[in-house]
Amino acid sequence: MKKALLGTSALLGVGLAASPAFAADGIKLSLGGFFQTAVLANFDDDGKGDLGHGRYDYGVFNDSEIYFLGETTLDNGVTVGVRVELEAEQSNDQIDAAYAYFSGGLGELRIGSQTGALETMCVTPVGGTANFGAFSQDQVINNAFSGFSAGICEGVDSFRGQERSQKIVYMTPNFSGFQLGVSWSPNGGHESGEVTDFHSGMPHSVDGEQRNVVDVYATYNKDFDNWSLSWGGGGSWALSSGGNSPSHNKGDFYQTALNLTFGSFSVGAAGQYYGDGIAADQNGWVAGAGMAYKLDAWTFGLQYSYSDFEFIAPNVDRRINTVALTTNYDLGPGIAIDGTLQYAWAHADSEDEEAHGYDSFGIGLGTSFNF
Known part of the structure; x- marks a missing residue:
């Protein structure tokens, strides 16, 4: 779903050693990115003890990023490069991702701070826009999620707060519409501390940290007579945990999605299960559908x-529950205006009194620029 891909380090090493692999030119730097804005209004239960109490009813929000891409193609056809993503607003995680990659006929190999295979290749239901939707889009208007969202593309380390931890990602070439991705993050909770920049010794053991996080994700995309199919499915598993933590405190996530397109009309569905999502014995799941x-x-x-x-x-x-009606208008290449009307309602057990009978009506208008 995301880009053409490149080979394993061992195979690449054999190719480089067998013949000269000098680049005709050195690595050339280019820039790109996106800038998304949204004006939102939310009308919900805001009495004392309700989820909306003490929260504003409207606001202006944005999500933006600039990436630096440096790459060159060697004489043997292998492309090598680096990508660094910079948040365009002040952030505690100012550098979003930073990794090196090798790309060629054998697939793509990435090494560094980045998303895992599940999130990188993830298929989501149709019907959402860059800003809005009922699933993983940027802007969650209602207050029912308490800082979470109806995420449908989460790996174990990303859901536990380290979306772009240091990892290795390999994605195969596209075989008649089929593609497979695998990733490994040895220290799922370490993105920078004791890992990047000067390094002396191994990182400290962190209690409860998800370690040796492995993602496996496959996609299949095929055009048939008058219709097309896009499927994705896989999982993310923490094979061990750091420090003093219960033996069952290892997340295991599973996701799948299917979209069908018939001319101008498309329909799809998706689901994800979160085993030991935030901590041991705290699970969750998300499912739903969309049309466009x-x-x-x-x-x-x-x-x-x-x-x-x-x-x-x-x-x-x-x-x-979230229902989102969306619209998107393409003003030009990479330039769009989108909007949404949403209704959300929540139910909970007796210990979650704030959520009893909660409902929300939301309105959003946004822009999305890619450059």
């Missing part, structure tokens, strides 16, 4: 998601 219709520069979408989270707070089981 394209009319010239307009795309109209509808999505529904159902989330069941046991890990919003200790001993809490919160169930959240």
